[in-house]
Amino acid sequence: MNVRTSQINYLNPTLIGLAASMLLTALVVIGSRNLEHFDSALFGYTVASVVAFGAIFFRYALWLQRPATRVYFKRGIQLFFQRRKFAANTVDSSKTLAKNLVGQRFIFKRGTMRWLMHFLIMWGCLSAAAVTFPLVFGWVHFNLEGEMGYRTYLFGFPLTVLNGRSVMAWIVFHxxxxxxxxxxxxxxxxxxxxxxxxxxxxxxxxxLDFVPHLLLIAISVSGLMLTASSLWFDGYMYSFIALSHQAVVIMTIFFLPFGKFFHIIQRPASVGVELYQSRSKEMEQAACPRCDTKFAAQMWVDDLKGVVTELGFDYTLEDGTMLQDYCPRCKRIMRGLAYSGLPNKAEPVFYGTRAGEE
Ligand code: HEM
Ligand code: HEM
Incomplete structure (x- = not known):
């Protein structure tokens, strides 16, 4: 269920989005050494990135206003920074990151081909982003040193020299x-x-399911055409292809915060959910008022009750307990008993009422 429109606060997300865009602009100026290493031909890419970066923060801040997301986010951060468990939390979260983000184990369970599909798309895009964004923002540049040596500069600081004829250079440049x-x-x-x-x-x-792939294919094919044009066709149509590449990249960057690609930013937040789930086993457990079984952490049950109330539901029962206080088995039994009593009653029995309803 959506949070009611009247409860959505647009001011804070807008300010957060603007602050993020300003921060990235400042980093572009600083990282390119006062625009000394910034290529003005790439201005379009930079403007699109700055706007999309702010939009991503705006959308994320809006998303965090949803009651369930907000609770998971707050608890994830709170639990992570617990002083006594900080080391254990860091180990657990790193494991989740390695398993689910790097290795994408959860997609593997759905099938090897699906895993391979996502692995190729994700790591293809991430490696391209790791190369292009720093180059576009002027954070990385190369200077010819000697006959064939390319010195790499990061944020204006000199790094290693790459032999232009080495296998490594060929891999980097391709x-x-x-x-x-x-x-x-x-x-x-x-x-x-x-x-x-x-x-x-x-x-x-x-x-949702075809446009993202078509955009990625358009970016990749136009990119390969750029390489083909410069390597084998003496730069034939290079500027037209470069403009096409720029157009599809910008469209995709703008699509990031509002379409299918938002899952790239949204999904990693599940690290906090997993941390909450694993730490909740060590917390005080809630006992079901009907069968006395300990079924979940008290904190989790309380959070759930808070979320459903905030969403406008009232599951309070006649004895003052809430449906969420009961274990899943008793909930099913109580629902069955309520349904079995239905034919004898004039009014249908419901566990609770929506807030505001008589
Ligand atoms: C650059 C990063 C990423 C890109 C470009 C990307 C792109 C995509 C695309 C195009 C699809 C649709 C595939 C289809 O047709 O079914 C997809 C699906 C999916 N993505 Fe990502 N993704 C990225 C990162 C992530 C991350 C970090 C996660 C989670 C941690 C994730 C989780 C998923 C899941 C669960 C699906 C559904 C897979 C399935 O159908 O089995 N993605 N992603
Ligand atoms: C899926 C992601 C992407 C892929 C696969 C991709 C692929 C390519 C390829 C193969 C080239 C040709 C490289 C060469 O011949 O040396 C290229 C050029 C380029 N790409 Fe991309 N790219 C991607 C995303 C991006 C993004 C996000 C940006 C900007 C932020 C970008 C900016 C550029 C620029 C500036 C060039 C040089 C074009 C020129 O000379 O004007 N690309 N890309």
Missing amino acids: ALDFSALMVIAGCAIAIQRRLRDRGAIAVQQFL
């Missing part, structure tokens, strides 16, 4: 081409599944 091939292969697997899998066909929507 990193975007590898990313593009990974993304195209991953999207091909995803589209093939979406065209064949009956379960997927029944529920998928064009904007």
Whole structure:
């Protein structure tokens, strides 16, 4: 259920979004050494990134206003910074990150091809982003040193020298081409599944399930065409292809906060949920008022009661307890008993009423 529109506060998310955009602008100026290493031809990419960065923070702040999300977020942070458990929490959260974010184990359970599809798309995009954003913002640049040495500069600070003829240099300079091939292969697997899998066909929507892949394919193909143009066709149509690449990249960046791609930012928040779940086993447990079974942490039950009340539901029973106080088994039994009494009653029995209803 959505939070009622009247409860949504747009002011704070707007301020947070503006602050994020300003921070990124400042980092671009500082990181490129007062725009000395900033390529003005890439201004369009930078403006789009700054706007989208703010929009991502705006959307995230709005999302955190949902009662359940807010509770999980607050508890995740609170539990993580518990002084006595900080080390254990860091280990647990790193494990979750490695398993679910890096290895994507939860998708593996759905099938090897699905896992491969997502692995290729995700790591293709992340590696491309790791190369392009720092270059576009002027945070990284290369200077020719000697005959074939390229010195890398990060935020204006000199790093190692790369031999231009080495295998390493070839890999670095073609990193975007590898990313593009990974993304195209991953999207091909995803589209093939979406065209064949009956379960997927029944529920998928064009904007949500095809547009993201089409955008990624358009970016990757135009990127590969840039390489082909400069390597084999003496730069034929280079500026037109570069403009097309820029156009689809900007469209995708703007799509980030409001479409399917928002899960990239949303999903990692599950680390806090997993932490809450694992720490809740060590907390004081709530006992079911009907069978006395300890079934969940008291804190979790209280949080749940707070969330349902905030959402406008009132599950208070005649004896003053709330439906959420009962264990799942007793809830099912109580519901069954209530239904079995229905035919004898004029009025249907319901566990509670929506707030504001008589
Ligand atoms: C750059 C990063 C990422 C990109 C570009 C990306 C892209 C995508 C795309 C295009 C799909 C749709 C695939 C389909 O057609 O079914 C998808 C699905 C999905 N993504 Fe991501 N994703 C990224 C990161 C993440 C992260 C960090 C998580 C979670 C930790 C995640 C979780 C998922 C899940 C659960 C699905 C559904 C997979 C399935 O159908 O089995 N993604 N992602
Ligand atoms: C899925 C993500 C992406 C892939 C696979 C990709 C791929 C490519 C490839 C293969 C090239 C040609 C490289 C070369 O010939 O040396 C390229 C060029 C470029 N890409 Fe991307 N790219 C992606 C995302 C982005 C993003 C997010 C940006 C900006 C923030 C970006 C900005 C650029 C720029 C500025 C160039 C050089 C084009 C020019 O000369 O004007 N790309 N990309």
